[in-house]
Amino acid sequence: MISVQDIHKSFGTLEVIKGVSFDVAKGEVVCIIGPSGSGKSTILRCINGLETYNRGAILVEGTKVDPTDRSIIETRTQVSMVFQRFNLFPHRTAIENVMEGPVYVKGIKRNEARDQAAALLEKVGLGDKCDSHPGQLSGGQQQRVAIARALAMQPKAILFDEPTSALDPELVGEVLSVMRDVAAEGMTMVVVTHEMGFARAVADRVLFLESGTIVEQGPPKDLLRDPQHPRTKDFLHRVIHPME
Amino acid sequence: MTGFLAGAADYLPILMEGVVLTLVVTLFSVMISTGLGFVWAIMTWSRIPVLVWISRTFITVIRGIPIIVQLFYIYFVMPDIGINLTAVQAGIIGLGIAYSAYQAENFRAGIEAIDRGQIEAAHSIGMTDWLVMRRVIMPQAVRIVLPPFGNTIIMMLKDSSLVSTITVAELTRQGQLIAASTFDNMTVFTLVALIYLALSLPLTFLTRHLERRYSQS
Numbered sequence: 072m073i074s075v076q077d078i079h080k081s082f083g084t085l086e087v088i089k090g091v092s093f094d095v096a097k098g099e100v101v102c103i104i105g106p107s108g109s110g111k112s113t114i115l116r117c118i119n120g121l122e123t124y125n126r127g128a129i130l131v132e133g134t135k136v137d138p139t140d141r142s143i144i145e146t147r148t149q150v151s152m153v154f155q156r157f158n159l160f161p162h163r164t165a166i167e168n169v170m171e172g173p174v175y176v177k178g179i180k181r182n183e184a185r186d187q188a189a190a191l192l193e194k195v196g197l198g199d200k201c202d203s204h205p206g207q208l209s210g211g212q213q214q215r216v217a218i219a220r221a222l223a224m225q226p227k228a229i230l231f232d233e234p235t236s237a238l239d240p241e242l243v244g245e246v247l248s249v250m251r252d253v254a255a256e257g258m259t260m261v262v263v264t265h266e267m268g269f270a271r272a273v274a275d276r277v278l279f280l281e282s283g284t285i286v287e288q289g290p291p292k293d294l295l296r297d298p299q300h301p302r303t304k305d306f307l308h309r310v311i312h313p314m315e
Numbered sequence: 316m317t318g319f320l321a322g323a324a325d326y327l328p329i330l331m332e333g334v335v336l337t338l339v340v341t342l343f344s345v346m347i348s349t350g351l352g353f354v355w356a357i358m359t360w361s362r363i364p365v366l367v368w369i370s371r372t373f374i375t376v377i378r379g380i381p382i383i384v385q386l387f388y389i390y391f392v393m394p395d396i397g398i399n400l401t402a403v404q405a406g407i408i409g410l411g412i413a414y415s416a417y418q419a420e421n422f423r424a425g426i427e428a429i430d431r432g433q434i435e436a437a438h439s440i441g442m443t444d445w446l447v448m449r450r451v452i453m454p455q456a457v458r459i460v461l462p463p464f465g466n467t468i469i470m471m472l473k474d475s476s477l478v479s480t481i482t483v484a485e486l487t488r489q490g491q492l493i494a495a496s497t498f499d500n501m502t503v504f505t506l507v508a509l510i511y512l513a514l515s516l517p518l519t520f521l522t523r524h525l526e527r528r529y530s531q532s
Binding site: 120121144147148151152154156159162172175176217224 | 430432439442446450
C-alpha cells in the first residue's frame with residue numbers, strides 16, 4: 072500500500088536520509104524508532120508530501136508522491152497524518168476540526184459530516200467535548216481530536232509523527248489506547264515513536280533508523296527483545312535504562 | 316463666539332462639499348490599498364523567489380518616498396508619458412498605492428502569525444493552498460489584522476488632505492480657499508480640524524472596540 076524506494080533527502084549540504092526503502096502492507100502497523108535527528112519524521116513528512124525528496128520514489132497505492140503535482144491532494148486524502156504538536160485549528164471547535172476535511176475537501180454535506188464527526192469524537196472518548204475549542208482541551212484530548220480528524224478523511228493509512236512526545240506523561244496512555252483501537256480495526260499505520268511498550272504491543276514490524284538509514288528491522292518481539300546490530304542494542308539499552 | 320458661529324454658518328456648506336470629496340478619496344484609496352496590499356502580502360507569503368522579490372522591492376521603494384512626492388509624480392509626471400488622470404483619480408490611485416505598502420506589512424504580519432503546523436495539518440487533510448488561506452489563515456489573520464487596519468484607515472482619512480496639493484477640492488483645499496478669500500483663518504481652520512476629528516472619532520472608537528474584542532479571545 073505504501074512503498075518507499077531508496078529515497079534520499081538533503082537539507083542543504085546535510086543528507087538526512089541516505090537511501091531508505093521499506094513497504095507497508097494493507098492493515099500493517101509499522102513503528103519507526105531511532106535517535107533524534109535520524110530522519111524518522113522526515114520520512115513520514117515525505118510520504119505525506121510535506122517535504123520533497125531528492126532521489127528515489129514513494130508510492131501510495133501505486134501513485135508516486137509528488138508534492139509539486141496536483142495528485143498530491145488525492146494522495147493526502149488517502150494518507151492522513153497526526154502531528155507531534157496536534158496542530159488543531161484553534162479558531163474552530165473540536166467537532167468543526169473533525170468536519171473540516173470531509174466538508175471542504177471531500178464535499179460531504181454538513182449534516183452528514185457532523186454526525187460522522189460526532190461519532191468519531193465519541194469513539195476517541197470525547198463525545199462530551201464536541202463544542203470545546205482546542206485551547207480548552209488538555210494535550211491528550213487535543214491529540215485524540217487530531218486522530219478523529221485524521222480518521223474523518225476515511226484514509227487508507229494514517230501516519231503518526233511522535234504523537235505522544237509533546238504530552239505530559241500521565242496523558243500518554245489515553246492517546247496510545249486510542250491508537251491501539253484504531254490499529255485493531257485494521258488501519259494501516261506508520262508510527263514514529265519513542266514508546267517501546269506501544270511498539271511491542273501493537274506493531275507488526277519495527278524499523279530502527281539511525282543517521283538516515285535503516286539499521287535493522289523485524290517483528291517487535293525479535294527487534295526489541297533480541298536486537299542483532301550493536302547500534303540497535305545500544306539505542307534500546309539507553310532508552311530502556313536511561314540512568315546507566 | 317458669535318463671530319465664529321456666523322462664520323461657521325457661512326462656510327460649512329462649502330466645507331461639506333469638501334467633506335464629500337474627502338470621503339470619496341478615502342473610501343476608494345482604502346479599497347485600492349487593501350486589495351493591492353493583500354496581493355503584495357500573498358506574493359511575499361508565496362515564497363516564490365521572483366514574486367517575493369517584486370513585492371519586497373515595491374514595498375521598499377514606496378515606503379522610501381514621501382506620499383506627497385508620489386502624488387506629484389502621478390499627477391504631474393505621468394501626463395508626459397501619455398497617462399492623463401483627473402486630479403481626483405490621481406489622488407485616489409496615489410494614496411491607494413502608497414498605502415498598499417503599509418497594508419501589505421499589516422497583512423503579512425497577520426498571515427505569518429499563523430503557526431506553520433496548522434498549515435501543514437490543513438495540507439495533510441488534502442486542502443489546496445487556496446482552501447488553507449480561506450479556511451485556516453484568513454479567519455485567524457483577520458482578528459490580528461483588524462486593529463492595525465483600523466489605524467491605517469484613520470491615517471488615510473487624515474492623509475487624504477495631501478491630495479489638496481494636486482488641486483483636489485477636498486476638505487483641506489476648500490478650507491484654504493475660504494481662508495484665502497476671507498482671512499478668517501481662525502474660524503475656517505478650527506472648523507476644518509473639528510470636521511476631521513468628527514470623521515475620525517467613530518473610526519477610532521470602532522478600532523478600540525475591535526482591539527478589546529479580539530484581545531480577549
